[in-house]
Amino acid sequence: MLILAIDTALDACAAAVLDTNAGKLIAQEQQPMRRGHAEALMPLVARVMKACGLPFAALDRIAVTTGPGSFTGLRVGLSAARGIGLAAGKPVVGLTTLTAYAAPVVSQNAEQPVLSAIDARHDRVYFQVVGGDGTSLLRPRVAPIDEAMDASRFGALHLVGNAAQLLSQRWPAKATPPFKVDALAAPDITWVAWLGAAVNPETAPPRPYYLRAPDVKAPAPRASIP
Numbered sequence: 001m002l003i004l005a006i007d008t009a010l011d012a013c014a015a016a017v018l019d020t021n022a023g024k025l026i027a028q029e030q031q032p033m034r035r036g037h038a039e040a041l042m043p044l045v046a047r048v049m050k051a052c053g054l055p056f057a058a059l060d061r062i063a064v065t066t067g068p069g070s071f072t073g074l075r076v077g078l079s080a081a082r083g084i085g086l087a088a089g090k091p092v093v094g095l096t097t098l099t100a101y102a103a104p105v106v107s108q109n110a111e112q113p114v115l116s117a118i119d120a121r122h123d124r125v126y127f128q129v130v131g132g133d134g135t136s137l138l139r140p141r142v143a144p145i146d147e148a149m150d151a152s153r154f155g156a157l158h159l160v161g162n163a164a165q166l167l168s169q170r171w172p173a174k175a176t177p178p179f180k181v182d183a184l185a186a187p188d189i190t191w192v193a194w195l196g197a198a199v200n201p202e203t204a205p206p207r208p209y210y211l212r213a214p215d216v217k218a219p220a221p222r223a224s225i226p
Contacts, residue, residue, distance in 0.1 A: 001060045004084065005193035006045065008037040008077035009069030009097045010118070010162060012186035015045045017052045017059075018193035027052035030189055037076040045080065056088040063196020065187065066094035067209040068118050068126040068142070074208050081206055094206035095195045098128045098140055100187035101160045103195055106134045112179040113137055113154045117163035125163045126211055129154060142211045145170055152176065160184065 001020040008014075013036075016028035027048045031040060049056065064081035067074045078094070085092035101116040110132040117127040120142050129138035129151050137154060148167060151157065152175035159167055165183035 001197055002054065002058060003061055003063055003193050003196045004045070004049075004056075004059050005063045005189055005196050006041070006077050006081050007065045007097075007100070007187060007189055007192050008041055008073040008080075009065040009067055010073065010186040013037050013040045013044055014186065014189040014192075015041070015048045016189045016193050017048060017054065018190075018197060020197050025190055025193065028189055030186075032185060035072075037070075037073045041076055041080050045084070056084060056090075059088060059090050061085075061090055061196065061201065062088075062092045063192055063199075064092065064094055064206055065097050065100060065192055066207060067097060068120070068140075068211050069097050071208075071210075078206055078208060085206075091201045092206045093196050093199050093201050093204040094209070095192065095199060095204060096140065096209050097187055098126065098161070100192050100195060101184065102128075102130055102134075103191040104188060105158050105160060105182075106130065106132065107191075109133070110158065112156055112158045115151050115154075115157045115159050115164075115167070117148065117159065117161040117167050119163040119166060125167065127151070127161075127163070127167075129157070140209075140211060149175075158182070162186070 003018040005016045014030035062081045098116040102114045105114045115129045117125045128140040156176045156179040160182045168181045
């Protein structure tokens, strides 16, 4: 199976092509960035496709991160993935950034539970906790950092995500310290691709996964002039 993976949910713009038969990526590119995903993504995808020497029609599916993350970045990645899928006649699947962060740890069959965390700003985080085998311990949610500290009850957690260091600095003194802290600005595009190959298109739609409403509010209606 050939998978084109796209991630623009956080502070990176990334794309890769995975050949599951070969068991490896055959082309990839990832650029750190906080803004400018809309301008950078399609040229980056074009370079990745050129590097692997394949037309879009040769792909079997497109995978894209659905959030939580930047509202603007998510729309860029989802729109591009849907457009490519429509033009090439290929299915598009979505997967969460929290799952993509946890996947490398879960793949190691580790014993430690994994807490994936993304900075939601205003002293809040998006987070979830899964067991070392991937079973859900705490479903994805957005909460104040102090509330997220309740996850320390699961023991020596492996913290991953762009808020991992933030959580480790606030970890309760009486709790078991984190097993490990992997503070990554964005998920590894390799695992976005592998998850895209593994999920069922029927149950993994390419829809935004927000967990909360946007910060931006619609302007109040103007008063009518008599």
